[in-house]
Each structure stands twice: as C-alpha cells, then as structure tokens.
Amino acid sequence: MKKERISNNVIRRLPMYLRKLDDLIAHGVDRISSNELGKQMGFTPSQIRQDFSCFGEFGQQGYGYRVTELREQVARILGMKQGFTVIIVGVGNMGHALIKNFGFDAQGFKLTAAFDSSPDLIGKVIDGVPIYDSETLNAWCKENPTDIAVLTVPSVIARDMAKTLADCGVKGIWNFTNIELELDRPEVRVENIHFSDSLLYLGYIINESENEKNSPTH
C-alpha cells in the first residue's frame, strides 16, 4: 500500500484534533460533521475534509465522522503507540519540572533516564528516573538506543550538547532552550517548544474582553 506523504502542517494540527476529539468523547458526542467540527475549531469545513482526507477516508457523506474511530486513527497516525524512548538532558528547573509533572507515559513515550553534569544530581533518582553523568551519555546510548532527547541544558551549552546527542544517535531533539539549533545532521529532527504562542493568545482574549467592557454599546 502506497502511503501518501502527509504535509507536516497537517500533522502539526493532529494533536489539536486529538484534544478536540477527546473533549467530544468526554461529552458523549458519537459523530460530528466536518461543518460542525470546523465551526468548533475555526477551520473551514473544506480545510477539515482536506486534513483528514490525506490519510484515508474516515468520514461518510451526509453522516460525518465517527468520533471514537477518528480519535484512534489520529493517535495511530501520530505514532502514539510507538513507545519512543526518551531521555532528559539537563536536570535544571525545566528538566525537573518535566520529570515530575509531564506525563510522558500518558502520551505514549518512555522516559528512561536523565543526564546532568552536577555532582549533586548524578546518582540520584527522581520519580523513578535515574540521573547519570552527562559524560557517560555516549556510552549509555550505545547500550540503550534512544529515540528522543529533551534538551533542557543552559543555553550556553545547547549547541554543543545537541551535537553530542546527534553523535549518540538520537533521532529527535525536543528543544526547550532559546537557542536555534543549527545541526548539520538532517537525520536528527529538531522540534522547538513555543510557550509564547499560548501566552500571546491569552493576551489577546484579555484585550478583547477589556474592549468589550469599555465599548459604549455594552
């Protein structure tokens, strides 16, 4: 079966669809039309149909999408049942926060170890995750093939560490540093996290409420 290449931009929208579908399931919604889904998510119905058509036909004309089935397909396409192995590199504040509070398991990822250079941390175990010496990263990865490295080191060493990780054979780097990584290694995918998208949205909706409150017609 020839699989059509799906645009990365469609893929980027899949986690949003996933959350929306989970929400619909939680509210007992069995099926939904592309019109209604578009309305709830602010896309045109044709954008919705185009996004889903890329990976096969989930919907039926005049019937809409079966929510549970669509949710399963989206999760499958995202590879959520893949069991990717993850390490955290840099156990400062952000690294700690991710170990303690981000549910890697719930998203289908396996957090296997963390690395830091601080003698105060090396040898400790945080919430079941052992912390090893960054110096041993390469040797450790040889024994424990690792799919994804979460990069939470200080910015000044971000580029060097990214290179080390590429040498360790990781397939992807989830970059929490503010540094734009310029890896000359196309086989290593880099994904930057953008906190600001969410804050800017919040700023907008607050602004909008204010304007409504202050409008003379209100």
Add this chain to the structure above:
Amino acid sequence: MKKERISNNVIRRLPMYLRKLDDLIAHGVDRISSNELGKQMGFTPSQIRQDFSCFGEFGQQGYGYRVTELREQVARILGMKQGFTVIIVGVGNMGHALIKNFGFDAQGFKLTAAFDSSPDLIGKVIDGVPIYDSETLNAWCKENPTDIAVLTVPSVIARDMAKTLADCGVKGIWNFTNIELELDRPEVRVENIHFSDSLLYLGYIINESENEKNSPTH
C-alpha cells in the same frame, strides 16, 4: 469604526503567522502571496485569506501581502504592545524556569513579581523578580493591579489558588498545572499550556523518517 469579532481560532493561529513572518523577514522576503504562504504553512490559500480578512485588508489582489506590514498588524492585533503585567504564582521548578528563561519582555509582557509559600524563597530576588509570600497576594494585587497570573503551583492546590487569583482581580490565568480549572468566573480567562502537542509532532516526524528509511523503494 465597528470592529468585527474575530474567531478565537483565528487568533490562536496568529502567533504561528507571527513566527512565520519573522522567519520570512529574516530571510529578506518582502511580500508573499496567499498561495505561497498557504503552501509554506500547509493551509489552503482561501484559509489564509479568510484568516487575514477578518481584521481588514492587508493583501492586494495579484500582489500579495507586504510581509513587514502584515507582521506589524498581527503583533498589534495580538496586543503585543499592551504591556500586560504578569505575576508568577508558585516558584517551584517551572516557576523558576520561566523567571530565568522565558523572555516575557520580548513578548511585550512585564513580569512584576512572583509568589510562593516557602520561607526559603520568600524575600529572595531571582533575576530581578522579587518573591513574596502567597499569603500577601490579595493585598499586593490591590496595590499593583495585575493582568495575568502564571499558575505554576503544585496540582493539589491549583484550584484553590485559581480562585484566590480570581478574587485578586487578575484577568487571565496561564495554567501550567495539569488541572482543568473550573472557575465559575467568566471574566477570568484561562489558557492551558499543552507541551504534548509539540512532542507528538516530533514523534510523528521521527516515525515518518524511519518508515522512509525502511521502505523498499529507498
């Protein structure tokens, strides 16, 4: 001038447009058609035109969008020059990480103070941000009207703290806890951060590379 109400879903895409436009500017692109912008971002040209048409005409038929001008407009609509005041509530790992590494200033927000209940933290100053006792939150906010509270407290106290913050008169809560806040206060906007969207995307593109590598035609 009557301002049309813009769908929140369009607004949610504005930070993405902003990053894209910054990227185009950095690459010396002066203008871009809705076709090309759509191609680069994976939207249909009509989705692009619809998104931008909501807040006035930026594009010219047959000429496209002026990138710098469009970027300015998007920033303006997002209210990035508003100077919203922000406090961080909960100076654990995530709170620390945000104080130290998230550029509130660069996004147009003013981080004025942080709050925690730990005697070890109260009275300290981290990167210029004073940490006060959470007990004084209400009194402090009366003196220092605050637009946004970043909620980075432990999950067990998230709901109670959100109520306190609503009583303090904040207009928005940027929620980093895993708790779904059910505030009975429509005037307080809540925005949840979703780290997982970004990790799921990374998982997908890794998967895709693997499949290509293993495909017999490769």
